[in-house]
Amino acid sequence: MTEQKATNITWHDGDVTRADRNKLLGQKGATIWFTGLSGSGKSTVAVALEQALFARNKLVYRLDGDNVRHGINKNLGFSAEDRAENIRRIGEIAKLFVDAGVIALSSFVSPYRTDRDLVRAMHAESDMDFIEVYVDVPLAVAEERDPKGLYKKARAGEIPNFTGISDPYEAPETPELVLKSHEMSLEEEVDAVIALLQQRGILPA
Amino acid sequence: MTEQKATNITWHDGDVTRADRNKLLGQKGATIWFTGLSGSGKSTVAVALEQALFARNKLVYRLDGDNVRHGINKNLGFSAEDRAENIRRIGEIAKLFVDAGVIALSSFVSPYRTDRDLVRAMHAESDMDFIEVYVDVPLAVAEERDPKGLYKKARAGEIPNFTGISDPYEAPETPELVLKSHEMSLEEEVDAVIALLQQRGILPA
Incomplete structure (x- = not known):
């Protein structure tokens, strides 16, 4: 056991860090948080972005x-309560991914400002990038796309x-980016x- | 909007898959689940394994x-109830990482067979590798290390x-690997x- 403990110390010295993983991947782990109405185009842009980043050999x-x-x-x-917990957990999972590089x-509707701000704050606490992208279309556009x-179904009750x-969407006040997917x-x-x-600096220039 | 929908179809055709991510990383995403008593050496071996894999440019x-x-x-x-939910969530998070490549x-004690078997089953459902590693030391050894x-504190109540x-540890019956860290x-x-x-085939030979 003494032998093992001594060995431990040596190994532990070189713990793999977030910076190491970022370097391996040639990118900086970060959360891109799309928010917007159902039908606003969050998933569409997320899927397209995933493809564009992967084509550059980025892990997304x-x-x-x-x-x-x-x-x-x-x-x-x-x-x-469950909606808030849903968003909190997604935020914490995103942080684990960011930590992994x-x-x-x-891409969730995430309609409440309080919930999104909690996720922003938990990223800030760990010095992690949180990019809020508001996919902003008029309700009429989203409803027409449906x-x-x-x-x-919602209109039919x-x-x-x-x-x-029948429930509010609280638009971000200072998102990092606004995408008007209808324009x-x-x-x-x-x-x-x-x-x-x-x-x-999340992607190399 | 018609234009965007048409574009969507094109983009969606090339969805990035788990296989794509595995290929990019030169490895196969998998869960290595260490289980054993507190003090058995789970974290020690997990940390050392992380370093050894990272030294081979693997994302772990x-x-x-x-x-x-x-x-x-x-x-x-x-x-x-909370202990079971703790392990269930960790299992689901591990699956997301496996999906990401x-x-x-x-490395959690995860003392109950039922909980570990649930995590094993959820991996099998998604055709994901789940490697259960039993870090097996006698209680006396773990307690001496403490x-x-x-x-x-536990002995003092x-x-x-x-x-x-004061609570059982249910040893795995057919783990993929047993490590007797005291030997x-x-x-x-x-x-x-x-x-x-x-x-x-999780790592190239």
Whole structure:
């Protein structure tokens, strides 16, 4: 046991750090947090950004309803308390990815300012980049798109507390970026995010 | 909007997959789940393994009490229910890392077979590698080491439900690997894990 303890000390000296992982990956881990109405185009731009970054050999991972709501957060419903806990957990998971050196993309409606500000604050605490991207389209545009038929159901009263219809969407006051997906091409949206990531040193210029 | 939707289809065709990320990283994402008594040497071997893998330019990330219990799981205590939820969430987070292509190392006591088997099953469901490593030392050895002074406190009745003293440790029946850290050098332990990862195709041979 004495031998092992001595060995431990040697090994522990060289703990792998966040900076080491960033260097290995040639990028800086960061959270890109897309927020906006259902149908605003958050997932569309997140998917396109993921592809554009991966094409540059960057490691990027997308957190969305498919892998979060059906996995770690499957024990959460849609009460006010559960919605807040949903966003808190996503924020904490994003931080773990940032620590691992990964560029984490989050695309959830995340309608409440308090919840998003909590996630921003937890990143700041750990000196991590949090890029809030407001995908800003008028409600009428999102409702006309209605890709999942949710607005129709909400209008029919079949979905209670639906953001934009029967529950508020609190727009970010000072997001890092605003994307008006009804006035921009997808390429323009992706280019705008990438330019910002380069400015911030998250991607090499 | 019509234009954007058309563009979407093109972009979506090339979704980045788990296989793509594995290829970029030159490894296969997998979960290495260390289990054993407090003081058995789980964290020691996880830290040393992390260093050895990183030295080979592999992306590895360690989940432990520091980054999990103080972050995403800080709203969980030590009741039976909370302990189970703690392990479930860690398992789900590990899966997200595996999906991202990362080799995730988990070092928690995780004393209950049911909880570990749930994590194993959730990996199997998604066709992900789950390597259970039992760090197996006699209780007397762990208690003599007592690196955090926890056994002393547990014996004094200051910590209720302490694994090995007042709460059971259910040893794995068919773990992928057993490490007797009191009979092996740290180098031997790390080499044994790496050999297994090569055998499984998680690391290139």
